[in-house]
Structure formats: structure tokens, C-alpha cells
Amino acid sequence: MKEMEIQFQLNGCDVCVDVPSDTLLVDLLRDTLGLKGTKTGCREGECGACTVLLDDIPVNSCILPAFKVEGRSVTTIEGLTKDDGRLDPIQEAFIQEGAVQCGFCTPGMIMNAKALLGKDPHPEEGKIREAISGVQCRCTGYQKIVQAVKSAGQKMDSTR
Numbered sequence: 001m002k003e004m005e006i007q008f009q010l011n012g013c014d015v016c017v018d019v020p021s022d023t024l025l026v027d028l029l030r031d032t033l034g035l036k037g038t039k040t041g042c043r044e045g046e047c048g049a050c051t052v053l054l055d056d057i058p059v060n061s062c063i064l065p066a067f068k069v070e071g072r073s074v075t076t077i078e079g080l081t082k083d084d085g086r087l088d089p090i091q092e093a094f095i096q097e098g099a100v101q102c103g104f105c106t107p108g109m110i111m112n113a114k115a116l117l118g119k120d121p122h123p124e125e126g127k128i129r130e131a132i133s134g135v136q137c138r139c140t141g142y143q144k145i146v147q148a149v150k151s152a153g154q155k156m157d158s159t160r
Contacts, residue, residue, distance in 0.1 A: 008069045011079030025061035025069060026050045029076060037077035037107050041136075048135030051108035052076050058115045058134070077107040080114065090114055093152035094145070101139035108135040113149045121157045123149070 001020040008015055010033070019028055026043075029035045029052070038061055041049035045063040052061045053075040080088035090113050093099070100106050109132055116123055116131040123131070128149045129142070137145065 004067055006067055006070050008071060009073040011075055019066055021065075021067060023066040025052070025059075025064040025066045025074070028066040029061060029074075035076050035078050039104055039107055041104070046136075047105075048108040048112070049105055051111045051135060053111055053115055056115060056118060058112045060134075075111070075114075077110060080110070088114070089155045090117065090149070090152040093148040093155060097144050097148035097151055099140060099144040099148035105135050105137040105139075109137065109145055113152065117149070117153050117156060121153045123153065125150075 001022055003018050004021050005016060005018050006028075015033070017028070017032060019032060023032075026038055026040055029038050030040065038052055039049035040062060041047035043062045045060040048060065050060055050062040051058050053059070054064070054069060055073050056075070080091060082088070087095075088110075090110050094106060094110060099109070112131050112135060113128075116128065120127065125146055128146050132142070132145060132149070
């Protein structure tokens with residue numbers, strides 16, 4: 001397979017990496033760059049566990065060819081943690097509201113919530129449910145996740 005060079009911004013840092021042209025973004029992140037927070041679930045773009053932000057828009061990294069991020073900005077769950085180790089308000093809210101159980105869907109849920117709250121800090125429940133609808137959770141029943149997103153929005157708004 002032909003190798004290609006990809007240059008992009010990852011979690012605020014410039015990255016330049018050579019990868020086979022058929023590499024998927026999830027594999028680049030996990031296997032080449034060592035960022036294991038992005039989960040590999042269905043590999044069909046159905047479960048949402050692999051969600052990352054591409055130019056602040058949620059995408060399923062398991063079906064996105066890595067070369068498509070050339071010149072763009074990718075944010076993973078690791079990119080939400082502050083330089084001093086503090087968690088993002090969304091991550092804190094998921095913990096405080098008990099929205100994390102097995103944790104497999106959590107990165108995808110948080111990345112979708114981050115994109116939503118970036119556009120609308122006070123979304124109605126229907127908007128929250130729509131935003132997270134692309135991520136399957138088998139543990140929580142979603143109510144605690146919805147509450148965590150509401151709580152995060154309130155907290156983020158109070159610190160602006």
C-alpha cells in the first residue's frame with residue numbers, strides 16, 4: 001500500500017505523519033499516535049464510540065480515511081483535558097451525574113456533547129438527545145447522560 005504524508009492539527013498540536021493510504025482515522029489515532037481514548041466498536045459508523053471532532057464537528061473516525069484530515073483540526077477525548085490535568089466541565093459533569101458506567105460509549109458521548117454545547121450552551125432535552133443519538137449506550141438508559149450535558153452547559157455558562 002502506498003504511504004502518504006498527512007499534516008493536521010491534533011488536540012491543538014501540529015502533527016505530520018506518514019501512513020498507508022488506506023488507514024482509517026481511528027487506527028491512526030489509536031495505533032500510530034497512541035491515543036487510546038477513542039474507542040473502536042463496530043467499525044461501521046453505527047455505534048459512535050469512535051467519535052472525534054473534525055473542525056469542531058462530530059465524525060465517526062472508524063469510517064473516515066485518515067488522509068481526509070489533511071490541513072484540518074482533530075480533537076479527541078484526550079484533547080479536552082487541560083494542560084494542568086483538569087478535566088473539561090463536560091467530563092466533570094459525566095462523573096458527578098453518574099453518566100459513566102462501563103465507559104465504552106463515554107468518549108463518543110462527551111465529544112458529541114462538546115460539539116453541541118459549543119453551539120448551544122443551554123440546549124433543550126430534545127436537542128441533547130438528538131446530539132447523542134449517534135452513540136449507543138447499553139448501560140445508563142441515557143437519562144444520566146442527558147442530565148450531565150445539561151449540567152455541563154450550566155457550569156460552562158457560569159464560568160464564561
